[in-house]
Amino acid sequence: MTVDGLQSETRTGKYLVYMADHEGHISIERAADLLNLGRRAVRRVPSRKDFTMDPEALETMIRADLARGDQPFCVVAQVGSINTGAIDRLDVIADICERNGLWFHADGACGAVGAMLPEKMEMYKGLDRANSVTLDPHKWLFIPYECGCLLVREPEQLRRAFSLSAPYLRGALPTEYTGLDYFEYGPEMSRGFRALKVWMTLRHYGVEGYRKLLRQGIRCAEHLDERVRASVDFERLHKPNLYIYSFRYAPTADQKATQLSDQDRARVDARLDRLNQHIADEIQARGIAFIMTTKIHGRTVLRMSICSHRTTLADIDAVFDALTQIGRELYPEED
Amino acid sequence: MTVDGLQSETRTGKYLVYMADHEGHISIERAADLLNLGRRAVRRVPSRKDFTMDPEALETMIRADLARGDQPFCVVAQVGSINTGAIDRLDVIADICERNGLWFHADGACGAVGAMLPEKMEMYKGLDRANSVTLDPHKWLFIPYECGCLLVREPEQLRRAFSLSAPYLRGALPTEYTGLDYFEYGPEMSRGFRALKVWMTLRHYGVEGYRKLLRQGIRCAEHLDERVRASVDFERLHKPNLYIYSFRYAPTADQKATQLSDQDRARVDARLDRLNQHIADEIQARGIAFIMTTKIHGRTVLRMSICSHRTTLADIDAVFDALTQIGRELYPEED
Numbered sequence: 001m002t003v004d005g006l007q008s009e010t011r012t013g014k015y016l017v018y019m020a021d022h023e024g025h026i027s028i029e030r031a032a033d034l035l036n037l038g039r040r041a042v043r044r045v046p047s048r049k050d051f052t053m054d055p056e057a058l059e060t061m062i063r064a065d066l067a068r069g070d071q072p073f074c075v076v077a078q079v080g081s082i083n084t085g086a087i088d089r090l091d092v093i094a095d096i097c098e099r100n101g102l103w104f105h106a107d108g109a110c111g112a113v114g115a116m117l118p119e120k121m122e123m124y125k126g127l128d129r130a131n132s133v134t135l136d137p138h139k140w141l142f143i144p145y146e147c148g149c150l151l152v153r154e155p156e157q158l159r160r161a162f163s164l165s166a167p168y169l170r171g172a173l174p175t176e177y178t179g180l181d182y183f184e185y186g187p188e189m190s191r192g193f194r195a196l197k198v199w200m201t202l203r204h205y206g207v208e209g210y211r212k213l214l215r216q217g218i219r220c221a222e223h224l225d226e227r228v229r230a231s232v233d234f235e236r237l238h239k240p241n242l243y244i245y246s247f248r249y250a251p252t253a254d255q256k257a258t259q260l261s262d263q264d265r266a267r268v269d270a271r272l273d274r275l276n277q278h279i280a281d282e283i284q285a286r287g288i289a290f291i292m293t294t295k296i297h298g299r300t301v302l303r304m305s306i307c308s309h310r311t312t313l314a315d316i317d318a319v320f321d322a323l324t325q326i327g328r329e330l331y332p333e334e335d
Numbered sequence: 336m337t338v339d340g341l342q343s344e345t346r347t348g349k350y351l352v353y354m355a356d357h358e359g360h361i362s363i364e365r366a367a368d369l370l371n372l373g374r375r376a377v378r379r380v381p382s383r384k385d386f387t388m389d390p391e392a393l394e395t396m397i398r399a400d401l402a403r404g405d406q407p408f409c410v411v412a413q414v415g416s417i418n419t420g421a422i423d424r425l426d427v428i429a430d431i432c433e434r435n436g437l438w439f440h441a442d443g444a445c446g447a448v449g450a451m452l453p454e455k456m457e458m459y460k461g462l463d464r465a466n467s468v469t470l471d472p473h474k475w476l477f478i479p480y481e482c483g484c485l486l487v488r489e490p491e492q493l494r495r496a497f498s499l500s501a502p503y504l505r506g507a508l509p510t511e512y513t514g515l516d517y518f519e520y521g522p523e524m525s526r527g528f529r530a531l532k533v534w535m536t537l538r539h540y541g542v543e544g545y546r547k548l549l550r551q552g553i554r555c556a557e558h559l560d561e562r563v564r565a566s567v568d569f570e571r572l573h574k575p576n577l578y579i580y581s582f583r584y585a586p587t588a589d590q591k592a593t594q595l596s597d598q599d600r601a602r603v604d605a606r607l608d609r610l611n612q613h614i615a616d617e618i619q620a621r622g623i624a625f626i627m628t629t630k631i632h633g634r635t636v637l638r639m640s641i642c643s644h645r646t647t648l649a650d651i652d653a654v655f656d657a658l659t660q661i662g663r664e665l666y667p668e669e670d
Contacts, residue, residue, distance in 0.1 A: 003373050004349075004375055004376075005367070005368070005370070005371035005372050005374075005376070006341035006342060006371040006372075006373070007341060007350065007371075007375075007376060008373065015342065025501075026499045026500075026501045027524060029499055030497075030524075032340070033340070034369060034370070034522060035340070035369070035371050036341040036342075036370050036371040036372070037340050037341075037342060038338050038339035038340030038341070038342050038343065039338050039340075040339055040342075041339075041340070041342060136525075145525050145527055145528075146523070146525045146527040161368075162368070164361045164364055164368075165361075166360075166361045166417075167628070167630035167635075187369060188481070189362060190471075190480050190481045190483070191481055192527075193480075293502070295502035300502075
C-alpha cells in the first residue's frame with residue numbers, strides 16, 4: 001500500500017490474481033472491484049476434470065504474464081468449491097507461490113474446517129503453508145449469520161496495510177489489555193463482538209463435537225451420492241468429499257442417448273436444464289426442502305449444501321424421494 | 336467501475352477526493368486505501384476559523400487539479416466533525432459539486448440526524464442535495480455497536496457498482512419479496528440483520544422521542560460550555576452546536592500570558608498538553624468518566640462526546656467539577 005495506490009506514476013504492468021476457472025467464488029471478483037484492480041485482473045486458470053485448478057496451467061500463465069511485464073501477486077486456491085466441494089492441490093500451489101514470490105490465499109469459506117478430520121487430512125496437505133485463509137464460520141461451523149473470518153500467518157502484514165491513527169483514537173492511559181486493536185488490522189473501525197458467538201460455540205462442541213457433526217454432513221452427502229448412483233433418474237457429476245453435492249435429474253434414456261446428433265443433444269440438454277430448475281422450484285414451493293440449482297459445465301443442475309447440523313440420513317432420503325417423485329410428475333414417460 | 340479498474344491503460348490523471356484539512360475523519364483515508372486510490376488522493380482543503388471547509392479554497396483546488404489533468408470526482412463534506420461538531424457549508428459545497436460534476440458525499444456519521452431538529456435546520460441547509468450521506472446509528476441514534484449506514488439518492492448507482500451474479504445465487508422461483516437484494520448494493524454477501532435494532536429503536540422513540548433526546552445532549556454540551564466560560568481554569572475552543580465539545584485545561588495565568596516569548600509560549604503549551612492528557616488519564620483511572628483527548632490546532636485538549644441518552648446536566652456538573660479538582664491537584668499554584 002503506497003501513498004499513491006494504483007495511481008502511482010511509477011507503476012508498471014498490472015497486478016494480477018489467479019484462481020481456477022471452475023467455480024471460483026464471486027467474492028474474489030468483488031475484492032478485485034473494491035481494490036480497483038478491475039475484474040479482468042482475476043485470471044482464470046483452467047481446471048482439471050475434478051474441478052480443481054490445473055497447477056501446470058497456473059505456472060504457464062504466471063510465466064507468460066511476468067514476461068509481458070505484469071505483476072502477478074496472489075493465487076487463490078479453493079478449499080471446498082461452492083458447487084462440488086473441490087479442494088485444489090494446495091501443496092503444489094504453495095510450491096508455485098513460493099517459487100514466484102506470490103501471496104498464497106486459501107479460500108476455505110466452504111471447506112477449510114474439514115481439516116480437523118484426521119481421515120480427510122491428506123486432501124488438505126499444504127493448507128498450513130497459506131499466507132491467509134478465509135473461513136466462514138456461518139457455514140460449516142454452524143454459527144448464525146453473519147460471521148466471516150480471515151486467518152493470516154503474519155498479522156503484522158495486516159497492520160502495515162490497515163493501520164491508521166488519529167488523535168481522537170489515542171488512548172494514552174496504559175491498560176491491562178495486551179491484545180490486538182482490531183481496527184488496525186482490517187477495514188472496520190467500530191466492530192460488533194461477533195467473535196463471542198464463535199467462541200461460545202467452539203467451547204460448547206469442542207473438537208470432538210465438531211468432528212462428529214462434520215462427519216454427519218459428509219455421511220449425508222455420501223448417502224445422497226449412493227442414492228444418485230442407484231437411481232435411473234439422476235446423473236452423478238462428482239465424488240462427494242465434503243458436504244456439498246451437485247447432481248442432475250437426467251433419466252437414463254436421455255443420459256444414454258450418445259447417438260444423438262449435436263442438435264438433438266442440445267435440445268435434450270436445454271430441456272433438462274429447464275426441468276432441473278423446475279424441480280428445484282417445485283420442491284421449494286411445496287415446502288419440502290430448500291434446494292437451489294447451479295451450473296456445472298454450463299448445464300443447470302441441482303445443488304445440495306448439507307451444512308445444517310440437524311440434517312440426518314432420513315432427511316436425505318425424504319428429500320431424494322421427493323425429488324424423484326417431482327421429476328417423474330413433471331417428466332412423464334409419454335412426454 | 337470498469338473491467339480494468341485503476342489499471343486501465345487509457346486512464347489519464349489521478350482520481351481525487353476533497354475534504355477539510357481540519358478534523359476530517361480517517362475513514363475517508365481508509366476508503367482511499369481500500370479503493371487503491373492512495374492516501375494522497377485525499378486532498379485536504381484549508382479550513383476556516385470555525386473548523387469548516389473553506390469553499391473558495393475548495394473551488395480553487397479543484398480548478399488547479401483539473402488544469403493539471405487530474406480527475407476530481409468527489410467532495411466529502413463534514414456534517415458534525417469529530418472534535419467540534421462543525422458542519423460544513425453544505426449548500427455552497429453542493430453548488431460547487433454541481434458546477435464541476437462531482438459526487439457530493441456528506442459524512443454525517445456524527446451529526447446528520449440533528450437535521451430532525453427544526454431549530455437546527457438552518458445549519459443543515461443543502462444536506463438534501465447530497466448524493467450520499469453516511470450515518471452511524473450507533474452514535475447519535477443510540478443503537479448498540481455496530482451499525483454503519485449509507486443513504487444514497489439513486490440506489491441504482493450502487494447496483495451498477497456492486498452487482499455480481501453467480502449461478503449458485505440465482506433463485507428462479509418468484510417470491511412475494513419485491514425489495515432490494517442487498518448483496519447487489521454493497522460489498523457484503525451474507526449480512527446480519529442489523530436493520531432490526533434500528534427499526535425497533537426508531538419505532539420505540541419516534542421522531543418526538545428522538546428530538547427530546549438529541550436536545551438533551553445538545554443542552555448538556557451547552558451547559559458544559561457555560562461552565563467552561565465561567566471557569567478560570569479552562570479555555571473555550573468553539574461554540575457548541577451539537578453534542579461534541581472540546582475544551583482545554585489552561586488556567587487563566589497561562590492563557591493571559593500573551594507577553595511570553597515564543598520559546599516560553601512553546602514551553603507552556605507543551606506543559607499544558609501533558610497536563611490535559613494527564614487529566615484525561617486520571618479521570619478515567621478514578622472511574623469517574625471516560626474522557627479522551629484530541630488535537631485542535633496541534634494542541635492536546637479534552638474532548639467530550641455526550642452521545643449517551645442517559646447523560647444529564649447533573650452528570651456534566653459532576654464531571655466538570657472532577658476535572659477542575661484533578662487539574663488543581665496536578666497543577667498546584669506553587670508548581
